[in-house]
Every structure is written in structure tokens, then in C-alpha cells.
Amino acid sequence: xxxxxFVSSLNWLxxxxxxxxxxxxLADMLILVIKLAAILGFILINALWLVYMERKxxxxxxxxxxxxxxxxxxxxxxxxxxxxxxxxxxxxxxxxDKKLFLLAPLMIFVPxxxxxxxxPFGKGMAAIDLNLGVYYFVAMASLSxxxxxxxxxxxxxxxxxxxxMRVVAQMVSYEMPLxxxxxxxxxxxxxxxxxxxxxxxxxxxxxxxQPVAATIxxxxxxxxxxxxxxxxxxxESEIISGPFTEYSGMGFAFFFLAEYANVLLVSVMATxxxxxxxxxxxxxxxxxxxxxxxxxxxxxxxxxxxxxxxxPRIRVDQLMGFAWKVLVPLAIANIFLTGLGxxxxxx
Amino acid sequence: xFGKGLLKGMKITMVRFFKPKETVQYPEVRLPLPDRxxxxxxxxxxxxxxxxQCVAAxxxxxxxxxxxxxxxxxxxxxxxxxxxxxxxCGLCAEACPKDALKFTKDFELTQYKRQDIKLKFVxxxxxxxxxxxxxxxxxxKQAAQxKQAAQxKQASADKQxxxxxxxxxxxxxxxxx
Numbered sequence: 001x002x003x004x005x006f007v008s009s010l011n012w013l014x015x016x017x018x019x020x021x022x023x024x025x026l027a028d029m030l031i032l033v034i035k036l037a038a039i040l041g042f043i044l045i046n047a048l049w050l051v052y053m054e055r056k057x058x059x060x061x062x063x064x065x066x067x068x069x070x071x072x073x074x075x076x077x078x079x080x081x082x083x084x085x086x087x088x089x090x091x092x093x094x095x096x097d098k099k100l101f102l103l104a105p106l107m108i109f110v111p112x113x114x115x116x117x118x119x120p121f122g123k124g125m126a127a128i129d130l131n132l133g134v135y136y137f138v139a140m141a142s143l144s145x146x147x148x149x150x151x152x153x154x155x156x157x158x159x160x161x162x163x164x165m166r167v168v169a170q171m172v173s174y175e176m177p178l179x180x181x182x183x184x185x186x187x188x189x190x191x192x193x194x195x196x197x198x199x200x201x202x203x204x205x206x207x208x209x210q211p212v213a214a215t216i217x218x219x220x221x222x223x224x225x226x227x228x229x230x231x232x233x234x235x236e237s238e239i240i241s242g243p244f245t246e247y248s249g250m251g252f253a254f255f256f257l258a259e260y261a262n263v264l265l266v267s268v269m270a271t272x273x274x275x276x277x278x279x280x281x282x283x284x285x286x287x288x289x290x291x292x293x294x295x296x297x298x299x300x301x302x303x304x305x306x307x308x309x310x311x312p313r314i315r316v317d318q319l320m321g322f323a324w325k326v327l328v329p330l331a332i333a334n335i336f337l338t339g340l341g342x343x344x345x346x347x
Numbered sequence: 348x349f350g351k352g353l354l355k356g357m358k359i360t361m362v363r364f365f366k367p368k369e370t371v372q373y374p375e376v377r378l379p380l381p382d383r384x385x386x387x388x389x390x391x392x393x394x395x396x397x398x399x400q401c402v403a404a405x406x407x408x409x410x411x412x413x414x415x416x417x418x419x420x421x422x423x424x425x426x427x428x429x430x431x432x433x434x435x436c437g438l439c440a441e442a443c444p445k446d447a448l449k450f451t452k453d454f455e456l457t458q459y460k461r462q463d464i465k466l467k468f469v470x471x472x473x474x475x476x477x478x479x480x481x482x483x484x485x486x487x488k489q490a491a492q493x494k495q496a497a498q499x500k501q502a503s504a505d506k507q508x509x510x511x512x513x514x515x516x517x518x519x520x521x522x523x524x
Contacts, residue, residue, distance in 0.1 A: 057364075059368075060363075060364045060368070061360045061363050061364050062363070063363060063366065063368055063369045063370075064368060064369070064370050065368050065370045065372075306357065306360060306361070306364075307357070309360060310356045310357050310359075310360040311353070311356060
């Protein structure tokens with residue numbers, strides 16, 4: 001019952017549309033719109049919740065209590081913050097490129113939304129079960145680089161420009177080890193479909209078969225989301241807020257929330273690739289598959305936050321050196337060893 | 348091992364995560380203040396003998412004291428404590444021979460208006476009451492003195508009469524001899 005709650009409610013809706021004799025293309029389109037709206041709601045609610053969670057986790061690590069005044073346990077704090085930001089003026093610098101400046105925050109939620117469309121949230125619960133899922137993820141995830149660069153460039157501010165350049169440098173560099181670490185998993189499964197990858201982990205999770213790839217993925221994912229120890233992009237103490245320096249009000253809020261959408265995204269991908277996705281651990285199937293998926297994703301998110309509030313920021317030269325001299329060779333060696341292992345195992 | 352330091356840091360933050368929190372929910376919960384804490388001063392008008400020692404003890408000239416003499420007795424009519432200059436050294440309270448000035452543990456000293464910072468301890472009713480008391484006491488004292496003086500006079504007059512009588516008796520006795 002609980003297992004199929006989302007799938008069966010969607011089926012009920014399909015049947016309803018068939019009953020009122022809606023033309024098939026229109027019905028399909030409506031279903032897709034509903035799916036995407038649900039995903040958008042999922043992303044936005046999670047972004048709000050993750051800001052709250054981040055503040056709580058950072059507070060707990062630093063021996064504080066964190067927000068606890070607005071609503072029960074301060075749960076409405078971020079909602080109120082966003083409401084405040086909506087009510088604030090959007091200041092556009094006189095020298096800024098107005099079109100790009102306003103377009104960047106509008107576009108920032110597009111890549112996460114596009115990627116979440118293919119994420120299997122549970123058994124048979126991917127909005128679109130794409131054959132080339134992992135490939136699509138990599139392609140779409142790299143788009144946010146362009147959007148943040150857009151924000152940095154159009155602001156016409158030296159800090160924003162510096163931040164934008166750092167974004168491009170960092171995210172392009174770290175995409176290499178990120179993708180190379182995924183290849184190890186793909187060699188083992190022989191598929192790019194995310195459901196296929198999850199089903200291949202029925203017996204053993206890939207973190208046990210690919211520990212090096214998992215470690216590289218986690219490090220590169222940290223860098224991809226621009227969070228400490230790789231938060232050079234924002235680097236408050238050096239370049240104010242990087243590409244977001246000139247943004248105010250809702251423009252800033254969008255970037256802020258998109259950061260958490262990206263954190264969720266890399267956590268989802270880590271769960272899918274290395275932690276068995278929606279598969280229940282130890283055969284504990286009494287809880288629905290989507291619960292396990294969300295549960296694992298939140299453990300990953302917690303690990304990202306834990307890392308963020310533990311380590312200081314890395315230096316720019318160290319950042320590049322670490323990506324190209326350590327992570328990329330390691331990932332390539334991992335691919336080679338995995339291929340060798342598979343060849344020996346099969347022959 | 349490479350990366351050992353990172354794990355050490357992660358362990359420290361995880362331990363911190365579960366430790367009890369340091370934050371005190373201030374307006375609702377307050378930490379106990381030390382015994383010798385000096386906060387907002389408090390003045391007991393009735394104990395004050397207008398000796399001016401607190402004024403002399405203060406290094407910052409915070410205290411202004413105005414007095415009036417009623418029936419040879421000094422009465423405090425105004426006692427200003429300009430708190431913005433106070434350094435809470437407590438010398439005034441130490442100097443006071445009658446413990447008329449004390450520091451409480453109230454540390455919330457902010458005011459909405461600047462003139463409210465200057466504490467005015469004495470109100471006119473208190474002064475009027477004290478004046479009336481002093482006058483009353485003086486009158487009573489005077490009455491008592493008069494009464495006593497009258498009694499003494501009476502007593503001395505009686506004594507004189509008695510001694511005169513005795514002298515007369517003595518003389519009589521001498522004459523008999």
C-alpha cells in the first residue's frame with residue numbers, strides 16, 4: 001500500500017483522464033506536467049528544509065542551538081527568510097548587463113529540475129526512465145557552470161567576475177574526476193540507466209566494490225556544489241560572495257536555494273551510484289522503497305554538511321593541483337583496475 | 348596514513364555535535380551572577396546621613412548630592428547618580444558608613460532616552476516627609492528639653508529651699524549651743 005502510494009495515485013489519475021475521454025496526447029502531457037510540478041515542489045521544499053538543516057547542523061557542531069524561534073523548533077525560519085527576500089527590492093547595478101543579470105537567477109533552477117526528472121525516487125518512480133540517465137546527469141549538471149558564470153560576468157563587478165572565473169575553473173576541473181569515477185560503476189553494470197544501476201546493486205552496494213571511485217566521487221561532488229572546503233567560488237573572506245555579490249532580494253534567494261538543490265542532486269547521484277538507491281538494506285522491505293531512497297539521500301546530505309563545517313577552505317593553486325594531479329590519475333587507475341578485474345572475472 | 352588529520356577533524360566535530368550546547372536562552376534563562384557583581388545602584392534614603400563621603404569617594408564624579416539644613420540637621424534633597432560615567436568600582440558603596448548605597452545585580456541598564464540614564468534617587472515626597480519628621484523630632488526634643496529644664500529648675504529650686512531650710516536649722520542649732 002505505502003510502497004505504491006505515488007505510483008497508484010498517478011495510475012488513478014490516468015484512469016480518471018481515460019474515463020473523461022481526454023485525447024491521449026493531451027492526457028500524456030498533463031501527466032508529465034503533474035510529474036514535473038511534483039518534482040519542482042520536491043526540490044523547493046527540500047531546498048527550504050536543507051537551509052534549515054544546514055543551520056541546525058552547523059549550530060550543533062559549534063555548540064549552539066540554531067534557529068528555534070520561528071515556528072516549532074524554528075522550522076519556519078527559512079520560509080520567513082524567503083518571504084522577507086521576496087519583499088525586498090531587486091537592485092540592478094547601473095553598469096550591469098541587465099538581461100543576463102536577470103536571466104541568470106531565473107535559469108539557475110533549470111538544471112536541477114531537468115536532472116531530477118530522471119531520478120528514480122523509488123521502485124518504478126522515475127518521472128522519465130531515461131536510458132542514458134548517467135550521461136544525461138553529467139551533461140545537465142555541467143550547465144549550471146554556465147549560469148553561474150553568466151551571473152558573475154553580467155554583474156560587472158570585479159569580485160563577481162573573479163568568482164565567476166573560479167566557478168568555471170573549479171567546476172570544469174572537478175567534472176573530470178567526477179565523471180571518471182562514475183565510469184568504474186558503469187563498467188561493472190554495463191548500463192547508463194539509473195534504475196539498471198540500482199538493480200545491479202541488489203547483492204552488494206558499489207561502495208564496497210568501488211571504494212576508491214566512491215571517495216573520488218564524494219570529493220569531486222563537494223567541489224561541484226561549491227561548498228567548503230572547495231568554496232573558493234563564494235569565499236566570503238576573499239571575494240564577498242563571488243558571482244552573487246551584486247544580487248539582492250529574490251535573485252540572491254534563488255542562487256542560495258539552488259546551492260541546496262545541487263547538494264541534494266549530488267547526494268541523490270551518490271545514493272544511486274554507490275549506496276543502492278531505493279534498495280532496502282539488509283532486506284528491510286517493511287519500509288517503502290522511496291523512504292529508503294530519501295533516507296540514504298539525507299544521510300549523504302548530512303555527510304556533506306558535516307564536512308563543510310569541519311574543514312577550512314583550500315587554496316586556489318592547491319585546488320587545481322589536487323584535481324589534476326591526484327584525483328584524475330587515481331580515477332583513471334581505478335577505471336583500468338576495474339576493467340582488468342572484470343576481464344579476468346569474465347574469462 | 349595520508350588523510351588521517353581529516354578523519355581526526357571529522358571525529359571532533361561529530362563529538363561536538365552530540366555534546367550539550369552552550370547557548371543560554373537569555374531573556375528566559377539567565378546564568379547565575381557572581382556574588383560580587385556590581386549592577387544598577389540602589390539608594391536607601393532613610394539611611395543616608397548626608398555625610399558626602401560617597402561623593403568624595405567617586406573617581407568619576409558620578410554622584411551629586413544636595414542638602415538642606417533643617418533645624419541644625421542636614422537633609423538630602425537631591426541625590427543624582429549619573430550612571431553613564433559610572434565604572435562600577437563600588438568605592439561609593441564602600442565609603443558609605445550607613446550602607447545607604449548598594450549595588451544590585453540588575454545589569455540591564457539600557458534606556459530609551461538619554462536623560463533616563465541619570466538616576467534620580469530622591470523624590471520630593473520623601474524630602475517633605477523627612478523634613479516633617481525632623482521638625483517633629485526637633486519640636487519634641489525641644490518640648491522634652493523644656494520639660495526637663497522646667498523639672499530641673501523645679502528640682503534645683505526645691506533643693507535650694509531644702510538647703511536654706513537646713514542652713515536655717517543649723518544656725519538655730521548653733522544658736523542653741
